[in-house]
Amino acid sequence: xxxxxxxxxxxxxxxxxxxxxxxxxxxxxxxxxxxxxxxxxxxxxxxxxxxxxxxxxxxxxxxxxxxxxxxxxxxxxxxxxxxxxxxxxxxxxxxxxxxxxxxxxxxxxxxxxxxxxxxxxxxxxxxxxxxxxxxxxxxxxxxxxxxxxxxxxxxxxxxxxxxxxxxxxxxxxxxxxxxxxxxxxxxxxxxxxxxxxxxxxxxxxxxxxxxxxxxxxxxxxxxxxxxxxxxxxxxxxxxxxxxxxxxxxxxxxxxxxxxxxxxxxxxxxxxxxxxxxxxxxxxxxxxxxxxxxxxxxxxxxxxxxxxxxxxxxxxxxxxxxxxxxxxxxxxxxxxxxxxxxxxxxxxxxxxxxxxxxxxxxxxxxxxxxxxxxxxxxxxxxxxxxxxxxxxxxxxxxxxxxxxxxxxxxxxxxxxxxxxxxxxxxxx
Amino acid sequence: xxxxxxxxxxxxxxxxxxxxxxxxxxxxxxxxxxxxxxxxxxxxxxxxxxxxxxxxxxxxxxxxx
Ligand code: HEM
Ligand code: SF4
Numbered sequence: 001x002x003x004x005x006x007x008x009x010x011x012x013x014x015x016x017x018x019x020x021x022x023x024x025x026x027x028x029x030x031x032x033x034x035x036x037x038x039x040x041x042x043x044x045x046x047x048x049x050x051x052x053x054x055x056x057x058x059x060x061x062x063x064x065x066x067x068x069x070x071x072x073x074x075x076x077x078x079x080x081x082x083x084x085x086x087x088x089x090x091x092x093x094x095x096x097x098x099x100x101x102x103x104x105x106x107x108x109x110x111x112x113x114x115x116x117x118x119x120x121x122x123x124x125x126x127x128x129x130x131x132x133x134x135x136x137x138x139x140x141x142x143x144x145x146x147x148x149x150x151x152x153x154x155x156x157x158x159x160x161x162x163x164x165x166x167x168x169x170x171x172x173x174x175x176x177x178x179x180x181x182x183x184x185x186x187x188x189x190x191x192x193x194x195x196x197x198x199x200x201x202x203x204x205x206x207x208x209x210x211x212x213x214x215x216x217x218x219x220x221x222x223x224x225x226x227x228x229x230x231x232x233x234x235x236x237x238x239x240x241x242x243x244x245x246x247x248x249x250x251x252x253x254x255x256x257x258x259x260x261x262x263x264x265x266x267x268x269x270x271x272x273x274x275x276x277x278x279x280x281x282x283x284x285x286x287x288x289x290x291x292x293x294x295x296x297x298x299x300x301x302x303x304x305x306x307x308x309x310x311x312x313x314x315x316x317x318x319x320x321x322x323x324x325x326x327x328x329x330x331x332x333x334x335x336x337x338x339x340x341x342x343x344x345x346x347x348x349x350x351x352x353x354x355x356x357x358x359x360x361x362x363x364x365x366x367x368x369x370x371x372x373x374x375x376x377x378x379x380x381x382x383x384x385x386x387x388x389x390x391x392x393x394x395x396x397x398x399x400x401x402x403x404x405x406x407x408x409x410x411x412x413x414x415x416x417x418x419x420x421x422x423x424x425x426x427x
Numbered sequence: 428x429x430x431x432x433x434x435x436x437x438x439x440x441x442x443x444x445x446x447x448x449x450x451x452x453x454x455x456x457x458x459x460x461x462x463x464x465x466x467x468x469x470x471x472x473x474x475x476x477x478x479x480x481x482x483x484x485x486x487x488x489x490x491x492x
Contacts, residue, residue, distance in 0.1 A: 352442035354458020
């Protein structure tokens with residue numbers, strides 16, 4: 001789209017404290033637009049970081065591994081893996097190193113293609129069980145009674161943990177996730193839950209190592225790539241990561257999909273009921289319009305020049321995926337939620353962010369070296385969960401005429417965006 | 428000598444080849460993979476080609492030994 005055709009926001013200076021306020025947590029989009037229109041490379045001196053907000057600039061940073069790295073460690077300084085992370089040592093701490101490639105490739109294959117297909121019947125079953133418990137009620141609260149129940153039970157089953165332990169596992173999950181978002185007392189409880197979970201997993205990992213079980217935990221313990229396996233610590237770190245990166249995100253994706261069909265575009269629910277294939281579009285447009293994850297952080301490994309601005313070496317750079325997804329330079333009427341839009345690649349994402357249909361994809365899974373490993377699983381699971389709820393519960397309607405809206409605990413901490421409650425009733 | 432080629436008609440631009448094996452594959456501006464070498468004259472290059480052929484979700488990488 002031609003730059004001239006864009007309606008720009010009034011030029012205003014940005015006060016970096018705006019990023020810390022509750023207004024931004026609720027509605028970051030106005031500030032995103034001011035950034036895109038007038039400060040495409042914004043130096044936030046108050047938080048000591050730089051911000052990129054336009055679609056193609058974010059794409060560039062994701063693709064340019066020579067200049068932007070995700071590593072949390074300082075190349076020169078001491079860094080002990082796992083020390084500042086609730087998950088312990090895990091793949092998120094690695095930058096663009098060979099070590100990252102090694103770890104990723106050992107596990108990445110488990111979440112796509114045939115390996116994923118093997119788990120689909122189980123996903124159907126879990127969703128049916130969870131809806132079964134709601135079927136009799138005229139009203140229910142989606143977040144606690146549905147969305148937050150499905151992904152964690154799916155992961156527990158994928159790992160091949162005994163079904164009678166599932167509820168305990170769900171408990172650890174909630175404590176761990178709370179520990180990520182809030183710090184303080186929650187962090188302590190999160191770490192305690194992680195330690196309990198690790199103690200629980202320890203003998204199970206031992207028992208499965210060296211045996212060719214078909215469950216995910218066995219596969220991870222034994223997956224070998226070019227003679228290399230994960231260490232026991234890496235396996236445990238990965239399981240913890242799976243709960244947050246794979247559980248909490250998908251959980252919130254499901255809530256967001258329903259939120260938009262209940263409050264943002266209730267007029268599009270009929271189309272979805274008539275053609276369940278459209279759940280795929282609901283997922284994709286949700287990931288564009290108000291993605292679960294709005295922020296990724298990178299560090300420059302050398303001086304970078306963008307829009308005539310010089311970002312120095314070793315600078316922290318925030319990539320606002322949530323803003324790139326609303327970039328009017330890329331999407332028409334970006335602030336309209338529309339599952340029928342024809343300027344967005346609606347099908348499965350891929351790692352390069354380039355599609356044969358020539359359309360741009362959403363940025364909600366990242367792109368490139370660290371592109372979400374669970375992209376296919378998240379999509380399948382969200383679609384199946386939404387479809388099952390509709391089929392087995394029947395058409396829902398919002399219980400309340402108005403809703404406080406989607407928010408995030410703290411976007412800049414990586415806090416995931418979703419409604420905290422969503423009450424539904426039988427329509 | 429072993430050779431490698433990519434069938435761009437079946438390739439879905441998933442990018443697994445160039446993100447995992449930059450030693451042999453690069454991405455062009457359209458997201459298509461390009462080859463840095465066609466003739467695989469070192470054991471290292473052969474390994475990269477074989478591994479990429481395995482991870483390619485579209486089976487678009489063909490190694491001719
Ligand atoms: C809708 C749900 C999900 C969203 C919004 C999401 C989002 C993301 C994003 C934005 C990244 C990029 C991180 C970066 O660029 O540094 C990422 C990476 C990752 N995701 Fe997801 N994700 C979701 C579901 C899942 C699932 C189900 C899994 C389980 C397998 C998963 C596992 C991972 C892992 C392991 C990484 C790190 C990959 C790497 O560093 O190479 N995610 N995710
Ligand atoms: S891995 Fe296969 S599908 Fe993906 S870009 Fe390479 S050749 Fe194409």
